[in-house]
Amino acid sequence: MTDYAVTPFQPIVQGVVTATAVAGPVFDGEGISSIERVAGFPAGAFLLTLDAGLIGNAGAVPPGTSPLSDPNVRTMLTMRGAGAPPISNIVATGVLYVLSPVPGVGADQIIVTTQTFPLALADPNGGFEIIVWRVNT
């Protein structure tokens, strides 16, 4: 293989999130130990907690200068549609990395937000796929 890579992208999370108003969010995949709704937001906001990991292993990503500028992690979100044709009700998605209160741990939780149009928080009708990478900067 030709060596195009400047850095390895280390996948630390992959899975599918589905959510219903009754059952709440469910994560099927690897790398996440728990998922719940963000307190105060009954739809369209999900708090994912990374696996605890081992010492020096994934489970948290190194902290950046602030939770909003963490340079060491990348996420890819793909909405799954529902119905025929399978159209998603989501038009805007955002991701935030939540810094652990324990000094030096880094971000060990991820908030994913999904909004419909007009912009309002809503659960994706077919769920969404998520992949999180740890990157070296």
Add this chain to the structure above:
Amino acid sequence: MADYAAVPVQPIAQALLTIDAAGNPQLTGQGFSSVVRASVNPGDFLLTLDEGTSVADVGSGGVVDQPGFGYSTGIVGPNGLDPRFVRVSITIRGGTTAPGLTDISDRTASITSVPGEGVTQIRVALATALDVPTDPMGAGVPNAHGSGMEIMIWNGNAGPDNAQAVLVGPLFQGAMQFP
């Protein structure tokens, strides 16, 4: 590991795009040499890949004049990606509106290849759900639009193109015959 993959997908660049206090875009990551605004519109950025040091290095495409790899003329590289194989992921980081919302909906990547060079630049355009061009954050600070933009780029066919498997065994003994 089971061999599901038709071809290897090779990461070549990743970065977090933010806006500095002067309003200029900047990248934190690897694989890009520069970023500039592509027009007067906000949210319109031109990212340039690292130039690489040889045909087998970062930012490089296929071997020059290798028939069948890229253009119909067989010319790709030495510093560009084959446009057929560029793969881009763009994610917006949530902004100041709890619990981390963004109003950016449109996230478009466009590529332009230069004959004999391939793809060396990626143009990214961001817009709100109402199609208003928008930066992914304010000048040096997060805002209601977001707190930056993550981008990752892969080469979608890093292996030999249409490689032929060499099958050797009882059913495939074309190469050697035993008594």
